[in-house]
Amino acid sequence: MTSVPAVVLAAPGTNRDVDVAAALELAGASVTIIPLAEAGTTVLRSARLAVVAGGFSFADALGSGRLFALELAERLGESLGGFVAAGRPLLGICNGFQTLVRSGILPGPSSQAALGHNAHGRFECRWVALQAEPTSTRIWTQGIADELLCPIAHGEGRFHAEPDTLAKLAANGQIALRYRRPDRSAADGAFPFNPNGSDEDIAGICDPTGMVLGLMPHPEDHVLNRQHPRWTRGETSGSCRTLFANGVRHAKEL
Amino acid sequence: MGVRPSTCLVIRAVGHDPRSDQFLADAHALGISGLTAVTCTDLVFFDGALSDKSVQLVSQRLLSDPLLRTVSPHTKAKAGVIVVETTLLPGVTDARAEAIVRGAKLVGLGDIGQVATGRRFELTGVLRDEDLQHLVSRLLANPVIEKSAIGEVTPTFVSGDSTGPAEVVPVTSLSSDELLALSSERGMALDVVEMAAIANHYRKLDREPTDVELEMIAQTWSEHCNHKTFRAQITFTDGSTAVPLLKQLRAATDQINAPWVHSAFVDNAGIVAFDDHFDLAIKAETHNHPSAVEPFGGSNTGVGGVVRDVLGVSARPIALTDILCFGPTDLPIDDLPAGVLHPRVIRAGVVAGVADYGNKLGVPTVSGAIVHDEGYTANPLVFCGCVGVLPRGSNPTEPRPGDRIVVIGGRTGRDGIRGATFSSMTMDATTGDVAGASVQIGDPIVEKGLIDVILAARDAGLYSAITDCGAGGLSSSVGELASRLGATVDLDLVPRKYAGLASWEVWLSEAQERMVLAVPNVAPLQAICDRYEVELADIGSFSDDQLLILRSGGEIVAEMGMGFLHDGCPTRNLTAALPSTPPPTHTSRAVPDLAAGLLALLAHPSLRSNQDVVSGYDHEVLGGTAVRPYGGAVGDGPCDAAVVIPYGTSGDTAMVLACGVNARYGALDAYRMARACADEAMRNVVAAGADPDRVALLDNFSWGDPRRPETLGTLASAVAGCVDAALAHQAPFVSGKDSLNNEYLTSSGERRSIPPTLVITAVGRVTSLDHVVTSDLKAAGNVVLLVGSTRDELRGSHLDAVLCIDGPGDVPAPDPDAAERYRQMHRAITARLVRSCHDLSEGGLATAAAEMVIAGRLGLSMIVDGDPVVRLFSESTGRFLVEVAPSDVDAFIAAMPGSVVLGTVTAEPVLHITVGSDAITLPVADLVHAWAGHVPGIQP
Secondary structure, three states: OOOEEEEEEOOOEEOHHHHHHHHHHOOOEEEEEEEEHHHHOOOOOOOEEEEOOOOOOOHEEEEEEEHHHHHHHHHHHHHHHHHHHHHOOOEEEEEEHHHHEEEEEEOOOOOOEEEEEOOOOOOEEEEEEEEEOOOOOOOOOOOOOOOEEEEEEEEOEEEEEEEEHHHHEEEOEEEEEEOOOOOOOOOOOOOOOOOOOOHHHHHEOOOOOEEEEEEEEOOOOOOHHHOOOOOHHHHOOOOHHHHHHHHHHHHOOO | OOOOOOOEEEEEEEEHHHHHHHHHHHHHEEEEEEEEEEEEEEEEHHHOOOOOHHHHHHHHHHHEEEEOOOEEOOOOOOOOOEEEEEEEEEOOOOOEEEEEEHHHHOOOOOOOOEEEEEEEEEEEEEOOOOHHHHHHHHHHHOOOOEEEEOOOOOOOOOOOOOOOOEEEOOOOOOOOOHHHEEEEEEEEOOHHHHHHHHHHHHHHOOHHHHHHHHHHHHHHHOOHHHHHHHHHHEEOOOEEEEEEEEEEHHHHHHOOOOOOOEEEOOOEEEEEOOOOOOEEEEEEEOHHHHHHHHHHHHHHHHHHHHHHHHHOOOOOOEEEEEEEEEEOOOOOOHOOOOOOOOOOHHHHHHHHHHHHHHHHHOEEEEEEEEEEEEEEOOEEEEEEEEEEEEOOOOOOOOOOOOOOOEEEEOEOOOOOOOHHHHHOOEOOOOHHHOOOOHHHOHHHHHHHHHHHHHHHHHHOOOOOOEEEOOOOOOHHHHHHHHOOOOOOEEHOOOOOOOOOEEHHHHHHOOOOOOEEEEEEHHHHHHHHHHHHHOOOEEEEEEOOOOOOEEEOOOOEEEEEEEHHHHOOOOEEEEEEOOOOOOOOOOOOOOOHHHHHHHHHHHHHHOOOOOOHHHHOEEEOOOEEEEOOOOOEEEEEEEEOEEEOOOOOOOOEEEEEEEEEOOOOOOOOOOOHHHHHHHHHHHHHHHHHHOOHHEEEEEEEOOOOOOOOOHHHHHHHHHHHHHHHHHHHHHHEEEEEEEEEEEEEEEEOOEEEEEOOOEEEEEEEEEOOHHHOOOOOOOOOEEEEEEEOOOOOOOOOOOHHHHHOOOOOOOOOOOOOOOHHHHHHHHHHHHHHOOOOOEEOOHHHHHHHHHHHHHHHHOOOEEEEEEOOOHHHHHHOOOEEEEOOHHHHHHHHHHHOOOEEEEEEOOOOOOEEEEEEEEEEEHHHHHHHHHHHHOOOOOOO
């Protein structure tokens, strides 16, 4: 079985590059981590799948993801857009999601969204329950009916957009993941289920093509049973392995 | 100065800025009730004049966001609004300013000159002048790192000439008094014997020292770097003598002679075997004095420093710990000593500093504690620990003559000058002002780059020795690496943040995020540094002539023999008073309402849940965390120890990490405090499944001034306790640190010392995740047993703390059977007989039972005999509460002779304890509520 070549993009301050690399390798990808200084217009050429990894690129000093987005535009030029246009899956997690939103790749042309400071004003690390939107048939969340469990670890994760944008995203099937209560009912903005005050409990969105997924939580930190917060109580539900398996499978079929 | 730079922009949140609420709440907590609203905004200052087009480009592309924040030119305050502005002092890490400079290039503006940032607060309400002064100096700005103004602030942009020359400082003909005056004037913190040794040395050389040499000696000989007290000859007041304290601790480790200890006390961190291929590096540090004057920066750089200790033995940092001690957060502002920050402000800043560094660095913070006691009001304590992992044998430690001396990481500034001597000084009301330069804000992004570079360089075999650049700066790090060789350094080659530093400042600066390496061939290391955008400077080379030669401007500014520098410090002779232990008296406490007593204990500031703090720490990054600080059925129960699979290892073996600390026993009986803390740390890791025969310990002492015989007496007792605990458990100490002189001189001349405080960190392992046990109750019908014996030991108990009494009796004594009991317990765990296990410590049996109920969201029904207060609340050491399946009870009792069945787990989530004719009945909701810190109106 040949493994799928994948690239993880990391800036100074990116710190979950190794986490996502491990999750992708578990799903059958062969991963190269590219530090920003070595990112050029050709780094994506041989990759079938790419991830902008989480962390604190440039300390989030100008607002999360902003400088990373400018750097990627400068260094990768058109190649990142071309990668997506060629139907290759792209994932942005946490700071990577913030970066893709800053880049305008998410939600996509003619839509605008932002990730603001958490409503309570602090960095928050806790496990959350996520539900894949049934109306989103995009590649990353395809066929995920069960809830996903994974941690968040961010200070700027409040997804925000104007009401008409939110309606458009919903109509396009671009809302990929929402925060849920453990009993699978809607979080309705209530802390800690919706941990950051995101509009409509939105945890992740995709672009109009469905190739690009961005999300604030960290699915890469729940791909093994012993990472489950209640594995010592015998629980095994909510693994996020499927998400990475979906991306890798799609990349393989290209 | 005084002239507003050409451009200043105000960044304002669209809608509400959550920071504003926090400032308002803090102001009200400080008693400033006239303040009705705060609006917090950000400022960006540009040194040069920017064109309108440039301002527009910077605003749009770098600063504003249509959905989140707007940017506008600076304007005057509106009528009725008081404006306070702050900006960082020059040289203080300003990540936003750096990002703006970098971003400006990316958006096509090229070099836009110097940038500074700040904050602007718009205040409304009725404020007296003194209220406003309080607000500015105690909440909105910290003069240690910021300048502030009521109205407009103007940042200082530094420019100046190159390195200043070295000065000659005459010492050879000074009298004792003059030598002491010189020590005091230069902040050297050396005593008259040490100063005389320096004068004598230069008389022999027939010349006077340069300022570089003098400062270097002061740093190398400081308490912080040289541990003079721990190396001192001790004579007790009864004429008996003791081996130096450090020697005692090392001797215990040598006596235990564990084959799995690979390095103890000699390097930046202790090193122990983990599995067949990997070792663990472990270290804990204190950062008390810096955290007192700049809480955020102090704890921030404390984390950064201990991480570099672990990097300094070529290990990848994989886990952080923090134990924090503060004064009461509800202290009335009038009771606050002059020059001291309010405990509420200190706590908020310290917690934010810990979170900021670990989170941005990408190392999980997995273990810790928060302790509150009035004794910490003027001297908060911040203990930061770090564990790293490295392939066995991968840490080179032998620099060779001819190796280049390479500094990587951050640039050098005037920050942290004299930090080592500062931490060896008593604080007073002026400390916050004079010590300003001693504290810095960390830059975790630069440190993340250091991790990447060092791991890559280690794997490629590119260096022959490495050390961190901590207290004492290059002086310490190059001095230590060169101690058996000699070195030549050109100070002009050290990269700086700004011009104008004197030679000695370059050499002594404690600028953060720097490492020093001995490198045979610089080019491949340079390539790795380029890859991770880390700055490298080749500043000199190692020699073999035992001489340290420093050059600047082509001249020699220091020439020091390594022998005098490292071995010339006179050994101190100190006197210790033998602690007097009062004879035990046993009078039981009256607790009319046991349930109310338990709730008050659960809500005590040192016992209550800290989940609101811990949720601000990333405990998941690297994906190795298997048991978190909080866990159980709904994730809010306390875990005894963290369990972490080190990054890059096979995943079968896991590290188990826990701490022991007790602020209340130390002042009463330092020996028993040490035994109790070591036992608690051991007990915690054993409860989580660790093998007690494979536990390494760290000691961290925070004490008062050891030149007072009583203080040294309690320190010696605590060290004796550590030694006895290590031998009893066969658990060797592999590293440690002491922070002395934690005292405060009030304006009325009264000395206030902290309670003697010892933190013991225990690092153990499980060889299978099947052996991991947590403290949450697992299933109704299971049987709960008490392991260990409960004695009448209520002196210093937390029950006394909530009763607000200093009651009679004994401080908990060491249990002579504990070590064997822990081995039995471990065998029971590996035989899979234990469903849950929780250690008994602060608050005794009742508190432990309540925590197991909270964690499992199940009930517990128990019957306890004897004196209710002793049985429920005594803090006797060596005990566990254990949950066992009914079918395993006989086997468990056979494995654990002396364990006693107390009751059963129930489906209904209620804690029910029958004790004599009395009883406690509390539903889990009440326990959860109290444990979150709420006990409205209950008096035990």
